[in-house]
Amino acid sequence: MRAAYGLNILDNCLACPVREEHLFCNLSPPALQKLNEIKSTAVYPKEAVLFIEGQQPRGVFVLCTGKVKLSTSSSEGKTVITKISEAGDVLGLNATISDHPYEVTAEMIEPGQANFIPRDALLRFLREHGEVSLRVAQQLSSNYYTAYEEIRMLALTSSPGEKFAKLLLSWYPEKEHANGQAQIKLTLTHEEIAEMIGTTRETVSRLFSDFKKKQLLQVKGSNLILRSKSALQKMVH
Amino acid sequence: MRAAYGLNILDNCLACPVREEHLFCNLSPPALQKLNEIKSTAVYPKEAVLFIEGQQPRGVFVLCTGKVKLSTSSSEGKTVITKISEAGDVLGLNATISDHPYEVTAEMIEPGQANFIPRDALLRFLREHGEVSLRVAQQLSSNYYTAYEEIRMLALTSSPGEKFAKLLLSWYPEKEHANGQAQIKLTLTHEEIAEMIGTTRETVSRLFSDFKKKQLLQVKGSNLILRSKSALQKMVH
DNA sequence: GCTTTCCGGTGATTCAAATCACAATCGGGT
DNA sequence: ACCCGATTGTGATTTGAATCACCGGAAAGC
Numbered sequence: 058m059r060a061a062y063g064l065n066i067l068d069n070c071l072a073c074p075v076r077e078e079h080l081f082c083n084l085s086p087p088a089l090q091k092l093n094e095i096k097s098t099a100v101y102p103k104e105a106v107l108f109i110e111g112q113q114p115r116g117v118f119v120l121c122t123g124k125v126k127l128s129t130s131s132s133e134g135k136t137v138i139t140k141i142s143e144a145g146d147v148l149g150l151n152a153t154i155s156d157h158p159y160e161v162t163a164e165m166i167e168p169g170q171a172n173f174i175p176r177d178a179l180l181r182f183l184r185e186h187g188e189v190s191l192r193v194a195q196q197l198s199s200n201y202y203t204a205y206e207e208i209r210m211l212a213l214t215s216s217p218g219e220k221f222a223k224l225l226l227s228w229y230p231e232k233e234h235a236n237g238q239a240q241i242k243l244t245l246t247h248e249e250i251a252e253m254i255g256t257t258r259e260t261v262s263r264l265f266s267d268f269k270k271k272q273l274l275q276v277k278g279s280n281l282i283l284r285s286k287s288a289l290q291k292m293v294h
Numbered sequence: 295m296r297a298a299y300g301l302n303i304l305d306n307c308l309a310c311p312v313r314e315e316h317l318f319c320n321l322s323p324p325a326l327q328k329l330n331e332i333k334s335t336a337v338y339p340k341e342a343v344l345f346i347e348g349q350q351p352r353g354v355f356v357l358c359t360g361k362v363k364l365s366t367s368s369s370e371g372k373t374v375i376t377k378i379s380e381a382g383d384v385l386g387l388n389a390t391i392s393d394h395p396y397e398v399t400a401e402m403i404e405p406g407q408a409n410f411i412p413r414d415a416l417l418r419f420l421r422e423h424g425e426v427s428l429r430v431a432q433q434l435s436s437n438y439y440t441a442y443e444e445i446r447m448l449a450l451t452s453s454p455g456e457k458f459a460k461l462l463l464s465w466y467p468e469k470e471h472a473n474g475q476a477q478i479k480l481t482l483t484h485e486e487i488a489e490m491i492g493t494t495r496e497t498v499s500r501l502f503s504d505f506k507k508k509q510l511l512q513v514k515g516s517n518l519i520l521r522s523k524s525a526l527q528k529m530v531h
Numbered sequence: 532g533c534t535t536t537c538c539g540g541t542g543a544t545t546c547a548a549a550t551c552a553c554a555a556t557c558g559g560g561t
Numbered sequence: 562a563c564c565c566g567a568t569t570g571t572g573a574t575t576t577g578a579a580t581c582a583c584c585g586g587a588a589a590g591c
Binding site: 129130131132135137139150151152154155157160161183184186187188190191193194195197198199200201202204205207208209211212213214215255294 | 423445450
């Protein structure tokens with residue numbers, strides 16, 4: 058499979074067996090070598106916390122494997138999950154670049170491996186490699202865009218049902234079955250789904266029931282089967 | 295007043311009589327000269343639209359004077375105002391850098407002047423001036439942080455009353471009266487305030503009544519007087 | 532000056548989702 | 562196989578804000 062790319066991606070990416078194009082891929086050899094010098098790799102178990110909202114940024118984490126839950130909480134204990142990050146994502150970039158405190162808490166929900174790059178080493182690196190700075194700027198823009206999606210989801214979607222449908226649509230893999238069906242491993246609890254769409258656990262439970270009744274989905278153990286993409290799309294419109 | 299700064303800021307900023315430190319200030323003379331070559335200045339009346347959500351980015355606008363309302367809407371006509379931009383702000387930066395469509399609509403709510411920098415000229419400029427790229431990256435991070443504030447406001451603040459209090463607090467000038475009082479020119483309609491905090495016009499109207507009754511504020515024509523910062527802070531906590 | 536449109540205030544009513552309260556079920560550990 | 566804590570399902574009740582409906586008043590246009 059890898060061979061199809063013509064050359065081994067490990068040759069020109071930050072050492073991390075990630076297939077997708079990401080921030081630290083396709084760099085010039087000297088830049089890449091420098092990056093590999095300043096990074097350090099570690100393995101994190103489930104529930105490990107990479108960083109906490111409000112902390113001074115120590116640096117960025119490039120996720121190689123595993124899944125990370127990004128969330129932010131109010132002082133009263135209410136929590137929103139803003140994103141589930143996967144392999145290839147760079148975590149804590151904005152905080153590190155702007156020297157604001159981390160704006161989210163990052164917690165592993167599936168164990169995995171990540172490269173850590175300390176803040177000052179990264180900034181020094183970026184100052185020396187202007188071309189990478191532009192890449193970073195583009196990555197940040199893209200993050201910003203994702204945040205706006207979240208804002209739109211929270212502010213413009215009125216009913217929990219619609220938000221739930223949007224969430225399910227976002228779970229479709231790029232390459233789904235032609236008939237609009239998809240099978241997804243459900244790793245989140247109802248509580249966590251509630252925190253993603255800004256509602257309560259009970260409401261999510263009822264949404265699952267409703268959607269099952271309407272033939273929109275099916276649950277088999279931890280497998281979630283989505284039955285019709287078009288029907289979901291009709292709900293969000 | 296300006297003299298207090300030691301040198302005329304027009305000497306080292308993108309030509310635009312803005313006092314604050316902003317993105318295109320304190321650049322190297324050659325970079326600055328290049329910027330002034332590629333920018334063009336225009337005056338915009340009230341209700342002029344700089345760009346519309348979903349359009350391909352044409353470039354960035356550096357606001358010199360006036361105020362701009364940034365908003366995003368759903369297909370059903372619901373609208374959120376995400377920010378009121380003021381002099382010194384750079385509009386459309388993320389879209390321009392990442393080549394995503396503009397994520398908001400920018401409309402003048404107070405007439406003013408802005409410098410426009412076309413997309414390709416800006417990108418060429420950034421490639422040639424790596425040091426400015428890092429500044430841009432920092433600006434983008436900062437924008438991102440602001441977007442997160444918005445997410446927190448929308449998702450973690452339960453009642454309209456609390457959101458309203460948060461909004462009022464954000465209107466305090468940096469240097470307010472010691473006793474927690476402040477006078478603010480109210481340029482937004484209740485409808486617009488509703489769109490900022492995600493509620494309805496009627497609810498905003500009632501909030502004004504409630505807050506007046508509770509001695510938190512006072513309205514005299516278009517002047518809004520906030521009576522107690524600490525009382526407002528108690529409400530949001 | 533008069534009309535028309537936009538904006539702001541306030542009641543009455545409705546309604547969807549939060550809250551409360553349990554019961555049922557699942558899954559991992561011993 | 563059994564136990565226990567975490568997770569899920571679902572009814573009954575409450576509630577806070579949206580919606581509907583209308584009026585007064587200010588500002589803008591003719």
